[in-house]
Amino acid sequence: MSGLGSFIREQRDQAQMSLRQLAQAANVSNPYLSQVERGLRRPSAEILGRIASGLRISAETLYVQAGILDQRDGDETVTTAIAADQTLTERQRSTLLQIYAAFQAENRAQAETAADATAEAPLVDDGENREEQQ
């Protein structure tokens, strides 16, 4: 399974870039990028870094996706990243945090209903989201 390739393609689609556009932005040949996206090739760290920069996302993210770097708990990173983002106003920050919390709750609920037969309390027992720290 090549989660990395589909993740890259996902991000590229998200950015509405063509394969060739990303290839040029990343300074990587388009055939190779195509093969990477389909999981036929495993790119080196350097190429991965270039792709990341072409996608305007951090290389670390791609490394995690590639299974090269260990996952630093994604759950907390989103909230802390939002909370620490100085480019947002406080109103915007709290909005994002609320939406994120809502999504989490939504998924939690869905997971719960889907797995009623199999045990309970699947994730954090944290009933309510913390609104905002600091």
Added chain:
Amino acid sequence: MSGLGSFIREQRDQAQMSLRQLAQAANVSNPYLSQVERGLRRPSAEILGRIASGLRISAETLYVQAGILDQRDGDETVTTAIAADQTLTERQRSTLLQIYAAFQAENRAQAETAADATAEAPLVDDGENREEQQ
């Protein structure tokens, strides 16, 4: 150029490990490790990660040393954190990213109008509004 190699050797000496010991701990052949340490070969991300684990240091450190990973950039962390969050569905991810992008654009526009005296400086979005934080 061989900053990475000498760094690895440095760390290995500091840990008082022989080349072969580290090679075994890292699950890498000793000849190859030797070549990496002397800068004759450039290891892939995977090998680098194994070496890092063999040295009991974070892979990130080695990536930075290898010039593959830049140190963390501030405003990109939110997007990357969202993108990497496995607990979200793709739909939720894109929603969050869109909202975040909209906020950024909003702030960018506001900063522009606020700074008419400084003429055009289109690219650098870095200035930011520090109107009310927390």
Added chain:
DNA sequence: CAAGTACGTTTGCAATTGCAAGCACGTTGG
């Protein structure tokens, strides 16, 4: 001196990366 060991290094070699060139398919529009 020969034998055993631990050290880092050199040497072919299979496997892989990454690319330039070209292919196949779809959309325009002159």
Added chain:
DNA sequence: CCAACGTGCTTGCAATTGCAAACGTACTTG
């Protein structure tokens, strides 16, 4: 209709990765 362009994909091929095997030492031992 058929060039012209855009999309992604296939195909050789040079360059590189990474390894197993062997080498050259030094440092202990019998």
